[in-house]
Amino acid sequence: MTYLNIDHVGITFDTDHGPLNVLDGVALKVDKGEFVSLIGHSGCGKSTVLNIVAGLLQASSGGVLLENREVNEPGPDRAVVFQNHSLLPWLSVYDNVRLAVDTVFKGSKSRQERHDWTLHNLELVHMSHALQRRPDEISGGMKQRVGIARALAMEPKVLLMDEPFGALDSLTRTHMQDSLMEIQARLNNTVIMITHDVDEAVLLSDRIVMMTNGPSATVGEVLHIDLPRPRDRLRLADNPRYNHYRAAVLKFLHERHAQPDVPVQPRSKPALKLAAG
Amino acid sequence: MTIALFNPRTTFHSPALDRLQACLQSAQFPRRVVGMVRHLLIPFIAIALFLGVWGAAAKNIQTSLGELPGPGAVWQQAVSLYGEHQAERAKADQFYARQAERNAQKLAEDPDAEVRVRPYTGKPTFIDQIGTSLLTVATGFIIASLIAIPVGIVCGMSATLYTALNPLIQVFKPVSPLAWLPLVTMVVSALYVSEDPLFAKSFVTSAITVTLCCLWPTIINTTVGVSSVSKDLLNVSRVLRLGWFTKTVKIVLPSAIPLMFTGMRLSLGIGWMVLIAAEMLAQNPGLGKFVWDEFQNGSSNSLARIMVAVFAIGLVGFALDRGMLLLQRRVSWDKAAVLR
Numbered sequence: 366m367t368y369l370n371i372d373h374v375g376i377t378f379d380t381d382h383g384p385l386n387v388l389d390g391v392a393l394k395v396d397k398g399e400f401v402s403l404i405g406h407s408g409c410g411k412s413t414v415l416n417i418v419a420g421l422l423q424a425s426s427g428g429v430l431l432e433n434r435e436v437n438e439p440g441p442d443r444a445v446v447f448q449n450h451s452l453l454p455w456l457s458v459y460d461n462v463r464l465a466v467d468t469v470f471k472g473s474k475s476r477q478e479r480h481d482w483t484l485h486n487l488e489l490v491h492m493s494h495a496l497q498r499r500p501d502e503i504s505g506g507m508k509q510r511v512g513i514a515r516a517l518a519m520e521p522k523v524l525l526m527d528e529p530f531g532a533l534d535s536l537t538r539t540h541m542q543d544s545l546m547e548i549q550a551r552l553n554n555t556v557i558m559i560t561h562d563v564d565e566a567v568l569l570s571d572r573i574v575m576m577t578n579g580p581s582a583t584v585g586e587v588l589h590i591d592l593p594r595p596r597d598r599l600r601l602a603d604n605p606r607y608n609h610y611r612a613a614v615l616k617f618l619h620e621r622h623a624q625p626d627v628p629v630q631p632r633s634k635p636a637l638k639l640a641a642g
Numbered sequence: 643m644t645i646a647l648f649n650p651r652t653t654f655h656s657p658a659l660d661r662l663q664a665c666l667q668s669a670q671f672p673r674r675v676v677g678m679v680r681h682l683l684i685p686f687i688a689i690a691l692f693l694g695v696w697g698a699a700a701k702n703i704q705t706s707l708g709e710l711p712g713p714g715a716v717w718q719q720a721v722s723l724y725g726e727h728q729a730e731r732a733k734a735d736q737f738y739a740r741q742a743e744r745n746a747q748k749l750a751e752d753p754d755a756e757v758r759v760r761p762y763t764g765k766p767t768f769i770d771q772i773g774t775s776l777l778t779v780a781t782g783f784i785i786a787s788l789i790a791i792p793v794g795i796v797c798g799m800s801a802t803l804y805t806a807l808n809p810l811i812q813v814f815k816p817v818s819p820l821a822w823l824p825l826v827t828m829v830v831s832a833l834y835v836s837e838d839p840l841f842a843k844s845f846v847t848s849a850i851t852v853t854l855c856c857l858w859p860t861i862i863n864t865t866v867g868v869s870s871v872s873k874d875l876l877n878v879s880r881v882l883r884l885g886w887f888t889k890t891v892k893i894v895l896p897s898a899i900p901l902m903f904t905g906m907r908l909s910l911g912i913g914w915m916v917l918i919a920a921e922m923l924a925q926n927p928g929l930g931k932f933v934w935d936e937f938q939n940g941s942s943n944s945l946a947r948i949m950v951a952v953f954a955i956g957l958v959g960f961a962l963d964r965g966m967l968l969l970q971r972r973v974s975w976d977k978a979a980v981l982r
Binding site for chain 1: 872875877878880881888892893896899975976
């Protein structure tokens with residue numbers, strides 16, 4: 366049975382140049398415990414899909430069903446890891462996670478249990494050593510770890526990650542990917558992750574959803590990644606199947622749906638359409 | 643090249659300073675000494691130069707009250723003002739001692755005697771006047787902050803209210819204290835009638851005038867701070883489904899605190915400037931009245947005494963600003979903000 370159903374979602378924004386149809390008929394079914402990556406060029410509307418699932422944006426047509434119930438407002442059952450971490454800068458690492466824990470488990474966990482649960486989640490992302498640090502005192506990768514801990518601590522049904530490692534340097538990014546795989550192996554969450562990074566998508570995902578260029582972006586192709594877990598980036602480097610998947614995604618992005626060299630603006634719509642078609 | 647034009651370090655060439663700089667940068671001085679020289683010696687040289695220029699210029703300016711006082715004359719008056727303060731304090735102490743003695747005597751003769759304690763009614767000294775000014779500005783500033791911060795928060799959260807209040811704020815903001823003062827004086831005279839007033843009318847008038855002028859920067863900055871909370875943080879609060887109150891307390895207010903403090907610092911600075919003018923006209927016994935009285939007095943010392951007041955006003959204003967800065971550093975989470 367489908368766990369999360371993104372049912373032909375479309376969204377149109379009103380702009381100064383008239384209505385702009387960003388997404389058109391995006392359809393995707395996600396099973397429980399599945400790790401799905403959304404990949405596509407900048408501005409194609411990946412984040413918009415994620416924000417609709419999160420409930421931060423309302424779809425103009427179609428809808429999102431989670432366990433057969435329609436989703437139309439944000440909630441902790443669909444926790445978001447934001448690209449820029451979005452930690453509250455005036456709270457310590459511990460307090461940032463604790464705020465989420467306190468809000469979500471107000472009635473269901475005792476004080477001590479909430480404290481332990483906060484520590485447990487920070488342990489999971491290896492941040493126990495910096496509980497009392499403020500976000501501006503820790504590195505970008507550490508902030509993102511705390512962001513992930515905060516999202517995990519909400520015990521979400523679906524974990525939504527909006528380019529979680531996009532702002533990190535490549536070395537930190539590989540560390541974070543390994544951490545995320547380790548956590549995923551333990552918790553087996555349902556995850557939708559947005560990424561630009563082909564290697565990241567192939568390494569982490571069960572399925573890669575490739576999106577066409579906007580406006581009126583939609584799901585172009587879906588690629589099942591049939592690689593055994595746990596996955597090891599070094600061993601996979603020589604794996605023919607891994608390289609085949611990589612090539613498939615690269616071909617989609619750079620051959621069939623190459624990003625045109627024009628700015629994404631409603632005025633240049635015809636040019637975009639031509640390239641996308 | 644154009645950049646160099648705007649950079650004072652590169653344009654200001656003096657062989658002596660260059661040599662000093664070079665000497666400092668050579669490795670024979672430990673870092674700490676270099677830092678001390680830079681932070682103490684250079685300002686010291688600048689102040690010495692200023693005093694020299696002032697002294698030379700003052701000799702050539704003849705006013706109806708005599709020569710414009712130089713640094714020496716001003717220093718002399720500062721010492722003499724402090725001396726007067728000490729003398730006045732001694733007199734007050736003697737007065738209270740005599741009074742206590744008299745009362746004790748009275749009580750010894752007749753335990754039921756009515757004993758009255760009268761306050762000493764000497765002329766306020768310069769130091770007392772600084773105290774009065776500080777009290778007045780603090781009162782005005784605290785009232786203003788108590789009004790401005792809630793108003794700013796509400797304006798920042800409700801676009802409708804902001805649209806409603808913004809024209810009023812923009813119109814009242816540039817009004818000079820001198821324009822408010824007559825109105826405030828009349829209103830205070832009409833409304834603040836009591837047999838035994840807790841505060842003098844002149845004090846209330848001055849404090850309210852300060853309030854009226856210090857409201858605006860705090861309101862405006864608080865509004866901006868509250869309304870410009872990062873959208874990402876608001877999304878966090880939506881995902882967590884925080885209630886209105888929790889959202890305000892946990893997310894909106896903390897993120898507005900740095901700008902709130904900026905507003906309060908501006909307000910306090912304005913309040914202190916306004917106060918001097920207000921005291922001159924309202925005759926509140928503070929520094930403004932001191933300046934005015936000396937000006938009316940017109941003795942040969944007056945100009946030097948006014949200059950002492952000018953420096954006192956400047957130093958107190960500087961101290962107030964530093965005080966707010968320290969408070970901001972303690973309270974605000976935004977340690978990275980450049981605090982100057």
